[in-house]
Amino acid sequence: MGLEQFKNRNVGTQNYKTLDLGKTPTRGLDKFKQVVNRTFKGELFVGLWVTLREMINALFRGEMHTVKYPFEKLPISPRYRAIHDMLRLLESGHYRCIGCGLCEKICISNCITMDTRYDENQRKEVSEYTINFGRCIFCGYCAEVCPELAIVHGPRYENASEQRASFSLFEDMLTPIDKLNLQQEYEGFGAVSPNADDNIKQTPLAY
């Protein structure tokens, strides 16, 4: 179908379908019949039943929709792009970042600042790493480009704070060393959310 049909503004010549709503009664008797029909149709009571049914479902069948948010959270998708996490190696506990600088290069809003130097063993170490979250657009390029899976988007979406600096230092993003066993591996692009099975619904065909 081309655009012509939409550009046709001449009322009456378009290809619209009208619903069959029956005839509007003109004679007094027909009007009266319509009023009587509608009065005794009981549609209002159908409405009452619908709300009562929902109440029974909610109270006794556990179909309450409310999530008590600060105490109870819905699982988020692994693809969700929240505040970044810097991951550690599981064996040694050392941070994974090798200081390659790819994330700094690819960042389209130029918000990653990093510096590296040689440590006492002549190995490269990250001396400074910050993300300016005032500029980050959470595009996820840095996580995608990282060859070591070091920088990932974590699940921390509650980022209200007095200072955005509270999130942006390397130490803040790094997995705490005592929580290493709780470190979540990034499941990769295309991963489904943990509750994906529950969210699958039959496509409604009949209305």
Added chain:
Amino acid sequence: METTLVENLPEVTAVGVLIKAIIILAVISAIAGFGTYIERKVLAFMQRRLGPMHVGPYGLLQLAADGIKLFTKEDIVPQNANKFIFMIAPIITAATAFIALAAVPVFPDFTIPEFIPLLGGTFVPSIAADLNIGILFVLGMMASGLYGPLLAGMSQANKWGIIGAARTAVQFLSYEVVTGLSILAPIMIVGSLSFVDFNNAQSEGIGSWLIWQQPVAFVLFLIAGFAETNRTPFDLLEHEAEVVSGYATEYSGMRWGMFFIGEYANMITISIIAAIVFLGGYSEGTLGWLTIVLKVGFFFLLMLWVRASWPHIRPDQLMWLCWKVLMPIAVINVVITGIVMMV
């Protein structure tokens, strides 16, 4: 019948009536406040939500939190408003709602036990003022309660308020006829305007309830009662989607709260009238007080239920409904009742 009734009961003293008045005032305003909690909960459940949950167990103390908020809020009177009328309007609504309750039987009568100092032995009647024209008085008082929204809307120098006041007038003109005419038929059958007589006339079990003789009048009265208490589907006065908050737009704090106490007290009054006039009242002997609480509770729930389910109607539809449909039906009902009684 009436003389034996009076002989059996102890004398009603001024102190007893005073105590009764205080009880009504305290309990009904508490219930009216609690009604807002129940309303929020029931509406929430019907939309599969939880409603207030955090203040106290299951949100029960939400009422106290709301009360504190209302009492401590600044009482703003708009600059161009007619200050005197603006300030007195909510009092009219709340006061008339409670005055109406004076002639309604609330709670059974009891005698204060002798061991309580000062008041021991005082008989507290079930009705504060047992008028022999109780129904007329209650309906009249509730009707005059509509002056509250009317004056409030006109005095506040706000266009939404004016629209709300105009709608109050429309509503007032529409339902009042239906209320009177619909309740006329049961009054003809019982032959009295006193609630006690209504109660006694239906004391022979469920079969003697007036709803079986007057189903049409019952439905009409219920519809008119919804209009009288400004409940959905007739909440034109303050429908947020159309007129911000109608007559209550400029009100804040306790003055706003008084409108709502009045509204909930009216809901309770209408429920009690419907329960006594059509559903047998408190006539089931010793369990009477329990059954009337259940009946009143049912009507209260019905109002919330309807609010959750039905859309509201336009002012012109309200007038059409009341004048062209309900009033003729009510008149026909009265005529038929009269003919049946004559034959």
